[in-house]
Amino acid sequence: MEEKIYRIHMGKAKCAVDLGDGSERGEYVNQDYILHKLGRPHRSISLMYCYYPLDKGWPGRASEVHASPDVSFAWDYPYDDYFTYKGGIGGNTEDEPFCYMRDIRAHGQDVNLTLTIDPHVSDDHLIRIAEDLKPYGRMFLRINHEATGNWFSFNKRCSYQEVADFFVRFCNILSKHAPNVSKVVCIGGIEDLSKTEMEKEKEFAQTIPAADVWSVDKYMALHWGWPYDVAERGGTSHKRDTVKNTFDMTKASFERFKFLNNGKAKPMTMAEFNADGDVTGPYEQAEMVKEFCDMIKNEKAEWFTGFTFYQFRDRGRLGLEIEDPNYQDCGIEQPVMKTYKEIIHDEWFMPEIKQEEEIKLPVKLRWGGSEDAEGIAIPIHFEKNPVFCEVTFDDDSNLMLEINGKWFYKSPKTKTVDLMSAFFEKPLNDKCDLTLKIFAPPANGLNDLSEEDGLFNSYTTLVKLPDIRVRFEPVEI
Incomplete structure (x- = not known):
């Protein structure tokens, strides 16, 4: 007897889940391994790269071509210590990150590319990047993230006004040359609940309507001094916040972004999210992640469209796995892995699949x-x-x-x-x-x-x- 088949449609989750895979703190892990471990694909996989083609040493990675015993902070290099984007003018789209982008898409996920860029590059460079990204379907591009901070190279070589102006310039180029790419703005937002305005609002207000997606990076606990020191009580290179305060600041950021966009909402995400096990230890890390996701679900927070867990495998304690120091291709599962797996298999965080008509x-x-x-x-x-x-x-x-x-x-x-x-x-x-x-x-x-x-x-x-x-x-x- 002929088997029946039905058309189905896969749509959005109430809250999408994205996953970081590789950064300055860890290498890319192939999508087959991640799928076996977690049992489902993500909405998108986040990759982190930089583009400083006018700099000496480019396209070598900053920590390799500018290695120095004087470096005591992850961002103390002439340009950001991410993997280097090998595309652009004179580039090669067979190299990173494109090989990983193809792996991600073949496995039923969208690409979420973070790119820190020298704001001094010409429009020709930006047009070339837009052309590089055109074949990758509906993808996200997060441009010069955490832009209201002071640690990335683009902030050290430009004013906040110049960084904001660059974001809008690149958005306009992408809209013309690669309209399939969703532009993601990532700024501090509301970082003090006693204040109405967001950080650097005067400069960055223009980025809110220019972007397709709004985001903030919120770590409930973070050891930013890694790997140059150890987080100990009384230290000054780490912090810890409450889950509720993190949630409330994210919501307040959305409301401010909406206000700056004439009352019209856009998708709101947390582009980097975790509690650093260097600060909390492995057990409370898992508890805090669960508490935050429970708040999203219990509030039915439809204003919050997704978060990116940072990250799958980490050399520090920000991963579902810790990289084995003896062999970087091997990961050591942390308690947060089980918690995270339960979260992403909850209906609130899963894409909606609807069965439609019978077909032949x-x-x-x-x-x-x-x-x-x-x-x-x-x-x-x-x-x-x-x-x-x-x-x-x-x-x-x-x-x-x-x-x-x-x-x-x-x-x-x-x-x-x-x-x-x-x-x-x-x-x-x-x-x-x-x-x-x-x-x-x-x-x-x-x-x-x-x-x-x-x-x-x-x-x-x-x-x-x-x-x-x-x-x-x-x-x-």
Whole structure:
């Protein structure tokens, strides 16, 4: 009998979850590993890079080409010690961050690129960056973040007014050359609840209407002196705040941004969020993260559209894993990993998937992004908890699969995907009906710009369903 299939649509979560993957504090971790550990893709994966092409030593990483025993703070180099953006004028889009951006998109997630940039670069540099980013669909670009601070190089070489003017200049260029890129402003916002105005409001008020997304970075606890000292009681290179105060300042920032945008709201995110285990220890770190997310959910904070957990693997104590000092490709799971996994599998933080009409093959699947994608659902009846559950394809499709709340990736070279791990943590207690959901993000991570709407969508035609093998007993008894 022919299997039934239904069209499904994946839309926004009430509160989206994004994840930092690599920074000055840790290396990029591949998306297959993260997916296996956490069991679901994120709305977006955050990458952190810098672009200072006019500087001596570029494109070498600052801490390598400007290494000095006199450095005693993470940002004491001539330019920011992030990985260097290898695109731009005379650049190479086969190098970082593009190889990682393709990995992220192939795994059904959007790119969230943070880029610190020398405000003195010409429009030609910015146009080239915009052209670099055009094939990556609906992505986020956070430009010169924490711009009301004083630690990044762009703030040391320019006034706050110049930094704000640069943000607006780059936004205008992106709107013209890469309208698929959402521009993210990240400033201090309200940092004192006794004050009405935000930090550096006079200079940065213009960035609020220019941006597509508003954000603040709020660490409930942070050791900014890492790795040059150890946080101890009485020290001056760390801080700790309350969860409620962090939440209230974020909400107050949104309200001020809205006021500065003539009362009109835009998406509000926390672009970096965590409690530093260097200050709290591993147990209270997990408790604080949970308390904050419980506040979002309990308040039904629809004004708060998402947060980025900073980060997956960290050389310090800001990660779901700590990097093994003996081997950087190995992570040591922290208690916050279990807490975070529970949070992102809560309905409030999960994308909404709606089942629509029954359809027939072949079907053209549209991938607009992690918050707007069309896929299919195949109903499967289970007599009880399976012993074997797998799907086999005979094509080179690139797919994201979901069953029983767990997601899997099928690369173009993979033929069989074992789905049994979906039943290890959530075994079935009785017979039931589930659906196998299938989405098709672009295999190479790039949109086809020759398509009429290729800036925003990619398409895959599915002509055949996979062979589904479900068994409820061992092969031999």
